[in-house]
Amino acid sequence: MTKILLSVHVLAAIIAIGPVTVAASMFPATARRALGPAGTDRDLAVLRSLYRICRVYATLGVVVPVFGLATASSLGVLGDAWLIVSIALTAAAAAVLIAVVLPRQARLAAPEPDRHALVGLAMVTGTFNLLWAVVTVLMIVRPGSTTGV
Template sequence: MNKFFLTVHILAAILCVGPVTVATSMFPSIAKRALTSENTENSQNADAGGLQVLHRITNVYAWASLAVPVFGFALAGSMDMMGEAWLIISIVLTLAAALVLAFLIGPAQASVLAGVGGTTEERSAVLSKAKLLSMTSGIFALLWLVVLVLMVVKPGHHRG
């Protein structure tokens, strides 16, 4: 059963967390372009459409990525590893990444989407959120990178 839990855990991390991380990192640059340029209407529509797709990917795959900790907990429980320091740190960092996504990235993306089609004043009002998204999406990706390293290296792990 451990191999099943491990397989689903890794597969969910690749297929769910990966797309969320890519979508959140792509969103800020397209948002800044959409909010600052005086492009043609077709170009603005393309940017707005791209932002909607990235926001949708972020939301849908964020929910799907809940499978990662679910199967991770199942695996850790079946292997009696819940007390390992690297695992506890990974759990805390995963929770931090989820909170960054839910309370910083998601709402900021929604605000930017609401302002993209607006007037120049409305677009400039949400430009700061688009700029802040570059940092928060970088923090989100960095948290996942540290979790990945901890999962591979397992510092202080006492089993083979």
């Protein structure tokens, strides 16, 4: 059962978190282009599509920690420091996405865009992506792992 839980956890991370990180990274530059003087209707359509991708895949991303916790429980590692740090960083990444990235994207993708929402969005998005990168490394390296790495 552990292998199934781990497989679903990893697949969900790839399928759900991957698109959010890529689309969120593309969003600030696309917003600058779309809302700039040379912006076109196509640029606005791309901007709104990137926002929709982030919103939908962020919702699907809930599966990742659910199956991650189930996997950790079946492995008996719920109290391990690396996992507790990973959980905290995952919560921080989710908070950044939900509280900052998605609301700013919504304001920029609105029919009357709020251009002030673009200030610092690339930095916040980079922070979100960095948090996920650290979680990924912790999941692979796992201090105290028995894999011999």
